[in-house]
Structures are given as structure tokens and as C-alpha cells.
Amino acid sequence: MASHCELWLPKKKRFCANPPLADSQFCGNHTQRSDSKWILCPIDPSHSVLEENLDSHLSRCPLLKQTQSLTSQPFYQRGINGGREDEEEEENAACKDSIFTSEMKRNAVYAMSAPKFLELIAKIKSVHSSICSKIPESYKIPEACSIWTKTQFDRKVPYQEKHALQQASILGNLEDFGVLKKSGFTCDAIGDSNGELEKDSDISTVVEFGAGRGYLTQMLADCYGIKKVLLVERKSYKLKADRSLRQKESLVLERLRIDIEDLNLNAVESLQGVAYMAIGKHLCGPATDMTLRCCINEHCDGHTSEAATGYLRGLAIATCCHHLCQWKSYINKKYIYDMGLGKEDFNAITWFTSWAVDADHGSELSAVDSSAQFEIVRRSEKKEVVGMESELLSGVGDIVRNMEAIDRAVLGFMCKDIIDIGRLMWVKQQRLVKSELVKYVPLCVSPENRLLLATTMIN
Template sequence: MATSPRTTVEVQVPTEGRCGYFVERKKRFCRMVTAAGRRFCGEHAGAAGMGAEEENIRKRILCPLDPKHTVYEDQLEKHLKKCNSREKPKPDYFIQDINAGLKDETEILDELVPISSLSEEQLENLIKKLRKASNSMNCTLKEQIMSHPALHDVLNDPKNGDSAFKHLKQQASILGNIERLNLLGPRRCFVEFGAGKGKLSHWVDIALQEAEKVYFFLVERVTTRFKVDGKHKKKNSVFERLQIDIQHLCLSKIPVLIKEKLPVVGIGKHLCGVATDLALRCLVETYPAKCKEINEEPEAKRIKNDKTDADNDTLVNEGSKKNELDQRIPVAGIVIALCCHHRCDWRHYVGKEFFKTLGLGPQEFNYFQRMSSWATCGMRETTMETSEINIKKRDDQASDNEDEHEGFRKTDDNPEGLSRLLTVEERKNIGHLCKLLIDQGRIQYLQQKGYNASLQYYTDSFVSLENVLLTALPKQSSTPDSTT
């Protein structure tokens, strides 16, 4: 008769010179180094039931900025100046809500009910409004699926997994479209919005190779691990991360842009709903306005202070030439792969005027942005299981922030309840119309700001369900191919 092996119980003891407090959550002793002759570290002396007198140590209190850690009471003032939880000083390019858009108190909505709670009549009325608004739009987008030699080798690397290959295909096409619009060249400043690890800027840099004076500003509001921009050591290109929400970013306050006056190219891969609107306003509204303020003020002072008429005439002529240059849009172009329309927000949306001309307002917009997620509902039956597995596997170390846009999205539309009213294919078509309507508002906004803008498919739907690219060029520099 076989006997089961005995289980040995490992008895833990604190390491010499380390804290003797047993951390129950971690099932081990604290590993902090203690002062000479002390049993516990300063953090755990109180928790171990040892008074300050008994341990002969100073009293520790909870940090007022973050109660998850403690601090010596007599060093509180010094600690508050260097605590990691303290409010950091804002950079010069931070201006509160500069790209947020106007907040109209009359447009504040009551809490909207879920789409699944709408009556049949209410849902039908929404769909009728959507179809009526869509009748005036060109619902057929041109395909601009491209590639670029910079990614040729890596695209053919057999070590690539399916996910990596799909992202590389998209990056290659975006890079190809940047080149198609004549935006890929020296003396440029590329601003990547929602940069994540910075892979798109990485490939732009590889494509430019030895081009002179190329700057990259990678805008991301959260810290990102496994960044690739830190690996670039080329003398001709400069990478800088701006950890800031696009809502507060003022490009004209960035020293390099002030000094070098290089044309800006705004780029992005899978820029989530509201972030797209904030980026567009940042590029074509607040940045040109601030640049004009900076350029005009010194000129006025110079003309005012001159004494002779001859000098004044010379300066006025020079000033008029300079003003002509300043009137040129400082943004050379925009290339952004769109994403996540269900994360749009009416306050920040740049296409409000477009919606209003169609007789639509914030209430319709908020329902349409929710319904936009239906564009992928046709994939739910086939991707549900895979997506749930991917979500469980995803963590900070393994995922790129853009991965979250590629799979199943949980929304409030309750497909089971809607199936009696709409088929999967009908929901999918309605979702696409919602996306197109929202994007059309962005196109009209860019046109009003002096740009030729267009939408196109930049990759196949099997590579990414979010496969629409927004491109824009100033009208005076648009290529014949850019307006189609």
C-alpha cells in the first residue's frame, strides 16, 4: 500500500538585520533594514504593538498626502516636499482645458437611459434621424491601403505573432499614407497623440534615417512601460515625452517649437474618441491662434517705437511679408487612425455645428456614439470567447495600450433584447453610419479651419475593425490625391 509523502512545514524566521514584522498579506517577514539594536523598521514598530518608548524610536504618523505609508512626525514638513504623492508642478505647456471646447450649460443632459431601455418607437425615431442625416453623406470611402520599405524586413519576420503582424501592417500603412501626403521629410516636428510605447514615431524615425532636424513629441497622459523611443540615439532626431492630457496641451509653449518654428505633423494610431477631438482642436485651433499672438506682439512694438518715416515704411513692408508667412497654417498635416467612437463626448466634440445643421443635438449625439459600438457587434459570436481570454491575459507588462481597441467591447445595448427588433447585420450597418456621421462632423470642422480633409480605409477589416484613417492638409499645400 502506497503511502502519501509527508508535507514539510517551512518555518520562516526574519533575516538578521531585517524587520521582524510578519506581513500576513505577503506571507513573509518585512525585508526593510532596521536600525542598529532595533527589532522592527520604523514603518512597523507601531503595527507590531511596540510603543515609541519601548522601541526607543521616533513616532510615525500617516502621510496626509497618501495614508498608505507613514512618516516620522518630526520630519513631516520635509517629507511633504518630496513625497511621490505630492502635486507636481505643471509644465509651461500646461494650460487648463485649453483644448476642451466651450461648455454650454444649456446643453447639459439629464442622465440618459440605456439603449436597451428605449421603447421600440424611441429607437425607431433615432434610427430614422440617423438615416436621414446620412443621406447627404458619401458613405463609400476610398481605400488607401499602403506600406513602406522601412517595415519590409520586420513584416517578413517569421517570429511575429498574429497580433504583432497586424499592428505592423497598420503602422506600415499609416507610414505609407504620411509619405503619400508629402509629410515625410526633414525639418519636421511630429507630434504623436496617444503615443503609448511610441511605436508609430519609431517607424517614422526609421523611415527618415539621416534626415536633418526631426523632432518627435510623444503625448501620453499615463506612464508607459517598455517604451521604444528611449532607444533612439541618432544625432539628427530628438525624442521627448509629454506626460499630459491632450485637453491641457498648448503646443505653442513648447520651447523647441517656439525656437525652431518647424512645421508640425500630427499623427496617431487608434486615438480614442474624445482624444481625437481634443487633438484636432489642439492642432488646428489653439496652436495657430497662440502662434499668431506670439508673432504679432513683437512686430507691433517694433513699428510703434521707430522714429523715422523711412524706417517705419521699411518695417511695415517687412511686417506685411512676415504676417503673410504667419498666416500660413503652422500645421503641415494630420494623419490619425480613428478609434472608439463610443468614447466621444459632446462637450469636446469638434463637429457640433455640423450636427446642429442637421437638426441634431447633444441627446442624439450621445445615443449615436453609444450605437457606434454596434459596428463590431457582427463579430461578437465569433470573437467573444477569444476576447475574454485576451482580456484575462492582458496586463501592464504584456499589452500595448492600442490592443484594447482590437476586440470585443461590452456596451449597454443588450444585443439579446435588441435581437427581436434588429438583426446583427442591421445593428452593424447602423453602427457604421454612426461612426461615419461623427467623423463627417470632424471633416467639416477641418474644412472650416482651412484644411482639405478626407476619410479612407487604411487597412483591411480582418487586420483591424477600426480601419478608418483621417487625413488633412492645409488647402494651399494639398496634393491632388489628398482630397479624394
């Protein structure tokens, strides 16, 4: 029997060094199993397993214990914030949990006829001009964050200037919105679970969604007086801010490793009867919609209960990765329908958003005054469409290839605006005092520069 796998590796110019399986010339990675089928692990879909080995794998999957522990928690409720398809689509769906991937969206766009594609582009521009008025720029670097923006903090903490500027502007906008004060997070007197007024105006609890390593909360803890932090993140990270945060004696830190889609925030024991502020930096795709449901508790039934927003005092979500957005989870389908669009159009719009970030367009777009950007591109697009209409026999692929990169980028930003304005309109329909969508950093810092703000406080 060979001492090593018999598969030749051309790039390394040697055989695989792994030991072979019993009664085989190859190792487990290279054994030929043409008659076997690989399927996604039902516990952790990030990896696959042979169908014939599924039963044995389920008993030893690395995430089994974690999943069992999570599902036993009172705040775990599978799919509570996931949204749902339209009823007729849900009945016909082969799999309700299926994800419409970027590749599927791209294929659907390229399968369009040229006239239909051009009609969709025209409709996007029409919707944007009628609904998406100029989104205000709001670049805020508060004095309270100077220890970070001027790099006066502990140098052992991982630091990148562009992230520090984004984090500082998020907090600066919250301060300008009246949610944060220099002395810390403040709120008006609120009712507790028994209807009595809480007189402690120093309540300061923050829930960070999609927390990652937690450095947005780290800056918040260093620069403002907060007492309690809840970090929500589904993945495990190294170099987290948790260790530094736990060294703060007056700060209570709790981290929940859970998907936002499955989090019932009202059932988290540490938040019972507590006013909190919700924050999130770059909540990818559907995570923004799920966070809005989680905080405002609209869920799938379309009704907002009084208790749902009872303790939410402020919200700041930096949206991101719009190309990952899903029709099922999008928070404001009615708005899409009202604009004369549908599910297929929405999927195309989400795919177009990738054009805004597929290259460094910051310098090109920044060179044009923001108020004139779209007018200049609209004029160039009008000329371009005239040329396209004379070549309708060409496919969508040819039309896309003939578009200038800057024109594709601006169309991508238009689509981002349409998606985020829909979210803002949904928030405005809820019982919140004030809400706004702003550009919180320049494009040269990050093309993902939209920030959704809301507050339930009367300033």
C-alpha cells in the first residue's frame, strides 16, 4: 500500500503528501466518488458533506453544541426577523429559505431582452428623480471622539483611519440627532415594564448589530459614558474589542453569537425594562432590514405592537452590500410595488448596486459637485441610450460593456438610494419622532456612506 496519496499535483510538481484511505490509492480529499452527492450541512450551511455520511456527520458537526445551546435560549426564535415572500410566491416556492445569489441576479439581468433592460434603466432613473431627493451630507467628527481621530488611544488596539472616521461620524450624527450627549447617552423619563416612570436619566445601554470585532462600541465606550453593551454577531472573530471593554469597571458587556434573523430582542433578559440605542456599521444587505424588524418589532405579521418600540431610544445603521439584499427580507415591498416595480426588478436593482463599488470611483465622483453629479450622468446616459436604441438587436451583455464605468457607478448609487429610501419611508411610517438618511462620510473614505438615523425621543 502506498504511503501517500497517489494524486499528482501539477503546480507543486509532486504527489499529495496526505496518507491514503484504507483500500484506496487516494486520501480523503482526493478520493474519487463520482456516484456520491455533496449536500449542504443542515447545521452549518457554510460547509458540505457527502449525503451518505450525513447521519454520522450530524452527530459530530463542530457547530452542533453551539447550535443546541443557542436554540435553547429564550431569545432564539428561528426566522422571526427574516420577512416573508408574497403569499402567492410563498405557496409556489420550492424552498422558502433559498437565497437569490448575485450570480442568479446577474443571469436574470443578462437574460432580459434589450428593450426590457433599457426600459428598466429608464424606470430606475424616473423613480430616483421623483423619490430620491438629494441626500444631505453630514460629515460629523465630534470633539468627544478626538482621542480616536487624533490617535491618542492605546496603540495596541487595531486602528485604520478610514474606519475611525466612519465610526466617529456615526457617533457624531447621533450626537447631532440629540441621542448622544457629551456626558453620555441620555433619554427622557420612560415607563418600565410595570408602567412606572424610571427617573434615572443616566441609563445608557447600547446594542450593536453585526458587531464584528466591536470597535464601533469600543469608540463609543471610550468617548461617551455608557454602562451596558450588547454585541450581536453571528460569526466568531479574533482581535475583538471585548477584552478592552471588559477592563472598564463600570461597563457590563454581553455578546450574543446569533444571526439577527433569529433574535427576539424583547426576550433578552438583560434588556428587560431598559432603554437602549441600536447601532450598526456596515450591516450587509438583508441584515439592515432584519435589524429594523428586530428593533421596531414589525416581524412578519405587518403589525407594530406598542411594546416593540417602548425602549428603543435611538438608531443609527450604516447600510452596506446592497447587492446581497433579498426580496423576502426587504422591509418595504409596498414601496417597491407603488413605484411600479416588482420582485424581478428589485433583484436587478440590487445587482446594479454592485457597480457603485466594483472599482475606486471615489475620486471620479468627488471631482464632480454632488448636486450636479446625477444631472451630468443623466445627460451622458441619454446620449448613450439613444445609441443603444439603434442597436436593440444587441444583447444586454453588449449594452453593459458599452457603458462607461462612471455611468455604471452612478446608476449603482441610484439603486442604492432607491433601496435605502424605501427603508427610510418604512421607518417614517412607524411611531418614531424623527428619522433621516444622510451621507455620513465622503466617497473617498467609503462608497458605502449611507446612514439611517431614527429617534423616539423628543428633544
